[in-house]
Amino acid sequence: MKIEFIVNAHPDVTRIAILEDGRLMELIVEKSDERRIVGNIYLGRVNAVLPGMQAAFVDIGLERSAFLHVSDVRAGVMDARALSQSLVEEKPLTGEESGRPIEELLKRGQEILVQVTKEPIGTKGARVSSRISIAGRYVVSMPGDPVAGVSRKIGDRRERSRLRDIVTKVSSEGFGIIARTAGSDQSEEAFKADIERIIERWKEIGALSLKSRAPMLLHQEHDVVTMTIRDLVSTDMTLFVTDSKDIYNAARGYLKKLSPELAGRIKLFRGRTPIFEHYGVEQEMIGITDREVPLKSGGALVIDQTEALVAVDVNTRRYVGRKSQENTILKTNLEAAREVARQLRLRDIGGIIVIDFIDMDTEDHREKVLNCLRSELGRDRSPTKTCQISSLGLVEMTRKRVRPSLAQSLSEPCSRCGGSGRVLSPLSSSIRLERLLGRVSVKKVHRNLVVSVHPDLAGYFMEEEGRRFEYLTSKVRLNIALHEDQRLRVDEFRVYSLDSHEEITPEYLK
Numbered sequence: 001m002k003i004e005f006i007v008n009a010h011p012d013v014t015r016i017a018i019l020e021d022g023r024l025m026e027l028i029v030e031k032s033d034e035r036r037i038v039g040n041i042y043l044g045r046v047n048a049v050l051p052g053m054q055a056a057f058v059d060i061g062l063e064r065s066a067f068l069h070v071s072d073v074r075a076g077v078m079d080a081r082a083l084s085q086s087l088v089e090e091k092p093l094t095g096e097e098s099g100r101p102i103e104e105l106l107k108r109g110q111e112i113l114v115q116v117t118k119e120p121i122g123t124k125g126a127r128v129s130s131r132i133s134i135a136g137r138y139v140v141s142m143p144g145d146p147v148a149g150v151s152r153k154i155g156d157r158r159e160r161s162r163l164r165d166i167v168t169k170v171s172s173e174g175f176g177i178i179a180r181t182a183g184s185d186q187s188e189e190a191f192k193a194d195i196e197r198i199i200e201r202w203k204e205i206g207a208l209s210l211k212s213r214a215p216m217l218l219h220q221e222h223d224v225v226t227m228t229i230r231d232l233v234s235t236d237m238t239l240f241v242t243d244s245k246d247i248y249n250a251a252r253g254y255l256k257k258l259s260p261e262l263a264g265r266i267k268l269f270r271g272r273t274p275i276f277e278h279y280g281v282e283q284e285m286i287g288i289t290d291r292e293v294p295l296k297s298g299g300a301l302v303i304d305q306t307e308a309l310v311a312v313d314v315n316t317r318r319y320v321g322r323k324s325q326e327n328t329i330l331k332t333n334l335e336a337a338r339e340v341a342r343q344l345r346l347r348d349i350g351g352i353i354v355i356d357f358i359d360m361d362t363e364d365h366r367e368k369v370l371n372c373l374r375s376e377l378g379r380d381r382s383p384t385k386t387c388q389i390s391s392l393g394l395v396e397m398t399r400k401r402v403r404p405s406l407a408q409s410l411s412e413p414c415s416r417c418g419g420s421g422r423v424l425s426p427l428s429s430s431i432r433l434e435r436l437l438g439r440v441s442v443k444k445v446h447r448n449l450v451v452s453v454h455p456d457l458a459g460y461f462m463e464e465e466g467r468r469f470e471y472l473t474s475k476v477r478l479n480i481a482l483h484e485d486q487r488l489r490v491d492e493f494r495v496y497s498l499d500s501h502e503e504i505t506p507e508y509l510k
Helices: 080-088 157-170 188-210 224-232 245-258 281-285 325-347 363-377 406-410 426-443 455-476
Strands: 003-009 013-020 023-031 041-050 055-059 066-069 111-118 127-129 139-143 148-150 175-179 216-219 237-242 266-268 292-294 300-305 309-315 351-356 384-389 394-399 448-453 479-484 493-497
Touching: 003 224, 003 245, 013 224, 013 281, 023 224, 023 281, 023 325, 023 406, 066 111, 080 111, 080 188, 139 188, 148 157, 157 175, 157 188, 175 188, 188 216, 224 245, 237 245, 245 266, 300 325, 309 325, 325 363, 325 406, 363 384, 363 394, 426 448, 426 455, 426 493, 448 455, 455 479
Parallel strands: 003 237, 066 127, 148 175, 237 266, 309 351, 448 479
Antiparallel strands: 003 013, 013 023, 041 055, 041 111, 041 216, 055 066, 111 127, 139 175, 292 300, 300 309, 351 394, 384 394, 448 493
C-alpha cells in the first residue's frame, strides 16, 4: 500500500493529511492554542472522592478537574513521593489491581501521578489513569508493570516470536515494555537504545515530581508532527512532504536518529500552489463535515452525531441497480461498509456508533457486509469493536474516543439554531411572542415596550404592509416598537419595558 503524509503548517493550525493509495483516510488537525494533552503526565491533587460513583476528581491544572475511575487506580503506586523516588532510583514500585473501593485507595488532598487518556470533550473534563507509560519509537514503557509483550497489530508469528525474545532480553527490571508495530524488523540494539532513552526520561520525571507541588505538568507529549512520525511512519511510507522548513528539518533530524533509512523520504514542498491543493487533499476534504456523504454508486450515508451516540443511515438514493433487488442492496451495503470505516477515521468519530444498513434477507449477504466492515476497520489505529447485525438490521460498534471529533474541532454551534439543526418557524415564533405579550398585558405593569427581533422575524411581521404587526399590537393593546437586532437568533426575541427601563423577557417567558 502506498502511504503518503502531507503536512501543511500555518501560524494558527497544523494539518496532517494521511493518504492511502492516493485517497484521504485521516486528517489530523491541531490548533496552536489547543495543543493535545493525551499522554501528558501530571502530579495531581485529589479534589474529591465519590464512593457513589467509585471515582475521584483530580486537579491537574486545567480549567476542569480530571476524572479518575476506580478501574484506572492501581494500589501500591498511589503515593506520589514514593513512586517518584522509585523512578529516580530505577526501581519503580509495583502496581496491583486490588479490587478495593476507591475510598480505601484515595483521600481528598492526596498527591498522585496520573496520565491523560482522553481529552476534555464538551462539558466533560479530561480522563486520567494511574497507569502511566511513555511511548518511544519501538516500545512503550510502563513502570511497575511486569509485562513484556508485543503489539497485537503485528500479525506475523515469526516476527512476534523474535520481538518477544528481544523485549525479554533488553527489558529493565521493574519496567514493563511492549514492542510497537514500528519495531518490526528492528535489531536488538535499536530496542535497547530506545529503552535506555525512556528510562532516562523516567528518572527526570521522578526528580521533577519530588521538587514540585501539585498541580504540575511532569511530562508533555511531543508536538503533533513528531507524534505522527513516531507512531505512524513506517517502512510503508512512500512520502512525507511539508511546506514548512522547520518541520522538514525537525522530521529529518528525528528520523536520522531513529530510522535513518526513512529520513530520505522526507521532502520540502517548494511549489507556488498550496500544498493541500497540489496533492489533491483540498478536493478530498470537500464535505468532510457534511451530514450526507454520497456514494459512487448513487447511494448515500447520512451521519448524525448526538451526545450519546452516532447514527449512520445507509440509503440507495438514486441507485437502482441492473439485476435483482437483493444484488442492488448488497452492492450498496458493501460500498457503504467501506465508506463508513473511512468516515470514522477521517472524521475521528468515537464512542457508540449504530449503523443502519439497508435490510438484507439473505444471511450470506449480511455476513459479507459485516466481514467487509470489520476488514476495513482493521486498518484503523483506534481500537474498535463490532457486534453482529441485530434482529432490527442494525450494526452496533464502538470506536475508542480520546479527543473531540474533527467536526467539533473545525466547527462551532450554529448561531441561528444553537446547534440543534432546527429553528422555530416565523409563525411559531410570532405566536410565542404573542403569548408573552398577552401575559404582560394582563398584569398591566408595563404598557410601553420595545421588542428586539432578528431581521428575518421583523420582515415576517412587516409582510402584507405590516398587517401581522398591526394585528399583534391591537390584540394585546400595548404600545410596541419593533427593533431589529442582527445578533439575535432567527427565532429569538427580547422584550424591554420603557416604563421600568429593564428587560422583562425572563419574567414573562414560559
